[in-house]
Amino acid sequence: MSTHTAKLYLDPAFTLAQVDPRLYGSFIEHLGRAVYGGIYEPEHPTADDMGFRRDVMELVQALQVPIVRYPGGNFVSGYHWEDGVGPVAERKRRLDLAWRSTEPNWVGTNEFAAWCQRVGAEVMMAVNLGTRGIDAARNLVEYCNHPSGSYWSDLRIAHGVREPHRIKVWCLGNEMDGPWQIGHKTADEYGRLAAETAKAMKWVDPSIELVACGSSNAHMPTFPQWEATVLEHTYDHVEYLSLHTYYGNRDGDTPNFLAQSLDMDQFIRTVVATCDYVKAKKRSKKTMYLSFDEWNVWFHSNEADKKVTPWSVAPPLLEDVYTFEDALLVGCMLITLLKHADRVKIACLAQLVNVIAPIMTENGGPAWRQTxxxxxxxxxxxxxxxxxxxxxxxxxxxxKTFTDVPYLEATAVWREEDDELTVFAVNRHLTDPLRLTADVRGFAGYQVKEHIVLVHDDLKATNTKDHPDNVVPRAGGDARVEGGELTATLPKASWNVIRLARASR
Incomplete structure (x- = not known):
């Protein structure tokens, strides 16, 4: 075993951007056990007065998730939002074609907004531009955001919700470039509909922000022309363009898997370039920002999902059990998002509970943290x-896919008002530690406050109901500052958080 050396350059004079807290958003779709058995289970021992699991709420609150996208995903392209409001006993049961499940509509707009309020998050609402369009979208904005005195706002009040939800961010459909999507459209078809829907929604509430659908992933045959065409129609009407991506280690090639964040980086760069091309073409002064509102590792559950009985309520779908190496890639992806904080303002880890999620539950049983x-x-x-x-x-x-993959993936975030500096770093080397050095003379008086390490001898190690703490972070890394230089040993295949703060005088 040998030790390699990598170097970071940290200087408070060279800043990229302020992090929008919504970069740490997430996603709850009416899919599998994300809602029923995930956030909502009235018979659970921890259930609150609305049927929400308190044990799940506590794990979500610890994550400090500021915004949660809802109700889809593919689900939203066939969803009638009116089915999910009013007396629960009178709500319709519907076949969800996206996931071949039965949707009982026990949880809908008002219940989800209440759950978000309890966990300290905002709702990021998606509207159906698959089977529906302008009318349904503008009516939902009126129902959610208009104070009173109109049909839809008064209906909300009649449903027991006097104060408007004041939902700020709205998604104009979901993955409309995908042939798997109910109501799949060409870029021109979607762009025209999205623009006209955006106009009507903002006429109801001019304060809202809108997200137009970008490509479902960077490997779609229409990427990035889809983005260019959609923005030709929507540029003046929306604030964000969406990106989605998932990665998996299907062939067991871990070095290649851990390099996938380079693909994510290139995806972002290409979309930014496309946005700026349309900006220049339109002679616009407006900058288009990005909403990376679906991202994660997703592949473990693909085979199991083929065996699920169709048309059941809340079947166990997309229940990936994450490994330690998955946590390393998620760390690399988080660093990539931070490196593009100047343009990526919203991001949603997809999803939050049970469905490709950091939190898992057992119906009637415990909840635990995945790697x-x-x-x-x-x-x-x-x-x-x-x-x-x-x-x-x-x-x-x-x-086999990438060249010149750095063993060190790293970035730093500075909280000037608190005199704190945090370095996030992944060592991709699978057998050797990495010696990290960084010039921190620009942060005079800063010392290491904490060096957190997530490491495990088994790349395939998981956390389960019976062994929920198999993969957990530990303090006690060896980072230190001497003579204006930060040094640290990053163990082989490890996620590291090095926190520095100005020493008290």
């Missing part, structure tokens, strides 16, 4: 502030 819970927790708690430009010098490696 990926921890890098997301650390980034959300310590990654709020100003992202620094952090040039990296690192040894590199090649894979």
């Amino acid at each position: 990926i819970y921890y890098p997301f927790l650390h980034a959300s708690r310590f990654g709020r502030g100003t992202v620094l430009h952090t040039p990296v010098q690192s040894p590199v490696y090649d894979t």
